Amino acid sequence: MDAKRLFLNDIDAHTSKCIAKHLSCCVAGASLSEAAEAETRRDVKGAEGGTFQVVGTVRGRGEGSRSAFALEEYHQLDRGELLDRLLDCDVVIYTITENSDQIEEASWAVGALHEKMDTFTRPKMFILISTVLTWAHSKPVDPDDPEIPFTEDDYRRRKPHPNYKDHISVEKLVVKLGKTSPSQLSTYVVASGLQYGMGETAFHFFFKASWLGQVSRVPIFGDGTNVVPAIHVSDLAGVIQNIIDHKPKPPYLVAVDGSKSALADIVRAIASALGHGKTQNVPREDVFLTRELKQTDIDGVFVDLRMEAAFVRGHFDLRWVSESGIVDNIELVVEEYRQARQLLPIRMCILGPPAVGKSTVAEKICQHYGLHHVKIKEAIAEATMQPELSQEEENRSKEDASSARELLEALKENMEKNGGRLDDQHVISIMKDKLMSKPCQNQGFVLDGFPKSYEQATELFNIDEDETEDTSSKKPLINQKIMPEFVFSLDATDEFLKSRVLNLPENLVEGTSYTQDRFPSRLAKFRDVNAEDESVLNYFDEAEIHPEHIEITSGDDTGYQLVTQKIIEIAGKPRNFGPTTEEVQEEELRKAEARLKQQAAEEAEMERKEAEEAALREARWEEWNSRLAEVRRQEQEVLEAQSASQRSYLMKNVMPTLTRGLVECCKIRPADPVDFLAEYLFKNNPQLE
Structure with a gap:
């Protein structure tokens, strides 16, 4: 089969980019049932014939770089040049879901191709990717049973949202022009549900709010009972692939997953998987106070439609990524979100003798990268207070509250036995819970001065044998979710540290271990522990995370600017949201x-x-x-x-x-x-x- 040339508009926009990536890795005809096995045996990247060749226009990116999945990219073409490019392609795909400027160009493109049908050397296909919001005000199929879903067969009865009248006009134009000579120019309209996955567009506000954790509760606008038809963007790409391969008879198709999830269920799933899990219903009007939501996002949030992709399910060989919807596949979608937006946590550990400046450096690093500063005393204080706070959380179960109270009692009992101190087993448990918390897992953390010994590091980072099914490996398994990527060991001479402590203000020294009678013994204990063969630095070396040693020799760098800059150079750029x-x-x-x-x-x-x-x-x-x-x-x-x-x-x-x-x-x-x-x-x- 000859290679097919595909055109997509705005190939740097989210929807077109995801579809282009998918199709660039597909073999033409692979979705046909008789070709399914052949596709699995074929190395798509190495195939020289039969693959889709993707070209398209670019809206925002400059001419200096080109996408790896696109054969050609076009910048600022006039209509004459653009038409020439369209005539070179077998399939033309226009997406009008992300930008209203796309509507006029899509209308012109299908009209221009229709006028040039007589010059075609081979048949062409035009696919319009529209939105289910052109159905937003449709009357129920059965007024007595509003839960009956709409299907493709009902497309002539659809009524659009007031903001989507232009969308439905171009839908009608595409269907009309495709009836003239379908053997030369076949046209299709795909009414896509709100797209999620691969970085998010429609639900991005809720993902970002949950990931940042800056709001006490993620908002649900209105009562949240409205059913939001949606589809994973990779599944939408699969629908497009099947249309190209199957050339179905119906000119109008619905692309939604199998879920009938309400907005509240979607937001709660996102908040639980990516954040603290707390949500709150707020008045519908509050959505207009949210600057990050565009009008298209607002329209999608409030859509209330029950739809079913009957033809897609019955006739296409679609290998679903998220057939049951975003709620059931939230872990997959969250991971895609992190990877697509490079929201990867940065995990650091800063070690060193007392008074070397670990906390000061850790605080500066946290400010630069937007990380969480994890200190053992604060973690213990937070753990002992958490049960009282959790009783106020409405969404916490009675079993969780009961186990939290039991933990608090055990901690208090242990502290009473040890004169206000906790045994290592409790400290390790608290620190594990802290590092596994959603904020630390989302943004990352700087572990300040802990663990202090090889044994503590082993108990903190190693996975117990009863926690894993793999018993064949002799090498201990490490919990990669909390294991630091970077370990920095700050050090200085004893004379330097003693001199620094002597020069500290009295108000900072009083009541701490920096007093003249306590500091020397504390420093000597640190030296003894780290002089052993099995030190905490040895543990990280064995785990192939080699510590970076930074010697502090001068008191001139009082603000630790040089040390901080060196750590930043090693750790690289931040991996969190940039400014909006x-x-x-x-x-x-x-x-x-x-x-x-x-x-x-x-x-x-x-x-x-x-x-x-x-x-x-x-x-x-x-x-x-x-x-x-x-x-x-x-x-x-x-x-x-x-x-x-x-x-x-x-x-x-x-x-x-x-x-x-x-x-x-x-x-x-x-x-x-x-x-x-x-x-x-x-x-x-x-x-x-």
């Missing part, structure tokens, strides 16, 4: 506001400095003018003092003669008064007399 789009926008807004505040503060500071400088210049100018006036006054006084003798001389000797000369000049009125006055003064000069 809204959180990114909020962070950018916060930074923008901070920049504006800083800019305003800088401008105010500049204005203040300029005002201070202006006032200083004004003060200096006034002072300079004052001093200048004083200098001028003093100069005037000096000049007046220096000219006093001259004025006296002029008044005594010159002015009388000058006055008489002027009087004579006025009497005589000579032709040249100046010459007359000069001659007069010369003749009557008192010095000449």
Whole structure:
């Protein structure tokens, strides 16, 4: 059989990507009953002929990378170029469940192919993947029995949700155009249930809320009794594969699993499998306050339909991944969710002598990776308080509450016998429960200073023989769910540690083992235990988890930045949720506001400095003018003092003669008064007399 070329739109979107991955690994015709055995014997990856060749458009990813499952990817094609690509394919698949922009392009694509039917060199198939929300307002098949499910035979009676009128329009167009010449262009519509699995789309909000554990109870919007038709995305891909192979007569098919699960059952299953298991019914209106839910998600949450994929079950050779639904297969779906989104826990253990800084480093690592800081004292305190808290939990059974009270009594009795301390067996049990808790299993943990010995490590991490059926292996089995991936051993010289303890503030030392009389013995005990052949570090070496040794030699790194950075380099990138789009926008807004505040503060500071400088210049100018006036006054006084003798001389000797000369000049009125006055003064000069 020749290879078939398949086109999918938005091949980087969740639904199209999962379908493309599935089909790229399938042999054309493998779902036919007579070819089923041949497929199982054939190495699909090594097959050179008969496989599906997947091509498609890309919406969000750049041109620098290409999916491993796609033969070709197309970026930003105009309609003419896109049509050429469609005409090269045997099967064209359009998904309109994730983005409303897909609807118009799907309508154009099926219309364009229909117009070009006469040019086809071989028959083509067009498959539209739509949504059961085009049935959302359909009247019951039997008003007296609303539990009778809809099937493909009822598709002409379907009534859409108001937000899905465009979807049903393109459904009708696809069915109509397929009737013109089915031998040349056969068309199919697949009404898909809400898709789950392989990372989640429709139920992602509930998965994320349960995984993070940041809410006390996962919300169930409304009463939660509405039945949500759903299908695993891999099963949807199997339906598409069967349509391509079988070319069924009905143009309209329903793709849902066999469950009739209500929303409340789905949310409770998710919360129990991935989180603390607590749920709470909240008013329907609260869904609009949840920013992470898009309108399509909200519409899906509130859909209430009983549907049955009668034709798919009766005529297709479908190898179901989740035939009985998400509730029955929740463990599989949760594991797919973790793997697809790389939400893998990071498990660390930080060991070292007292006062080396284990807790400080552990706290910084927990903040960086979003992990849980596990300390033995806090774990014991939490275990002794938990029964009282659990009595308030409505969903906890009486047997669990009874066993919790028995555990509390046993712990109290043991502590009374040992002067407030617990035996190792109880400590190990508490630490196991803590490490196996959903938060530690989801995000991961940093185990702080525990275990302290080889025996404790063996009891904590090894699986008991009665817990496993495999007795043939001589090597002890390790509980991989709680075994640390990374072990870091911090160390420093005794002199360095003693000096650090001596420099600690008294308020931190008082009541602890860091006092001068207790710390040396505690440090000596640690050295003795870790000098033995069977130390806790030896245990990890035997388990092939080789500890990283970090020597602390300088007190300059008071914030342990260098140690923390070295651990981060070894452990790698975080494996948890990154910030949401809204959180990114909020962070950018916060930074923008901070920049504006800083800019305003800088401008105010500049204005203040300029005002201070202006006032200083004004003060200096006034002072300079004052001093200048004083200098001028003093100069005037000096000049007046220096000219006093001259004025006296002029008044005594010159002015009388000058006055008489002027009087004579006025009497005589000579032709040249100046010459007359000069001659007069010369003749009557008192010095000449």
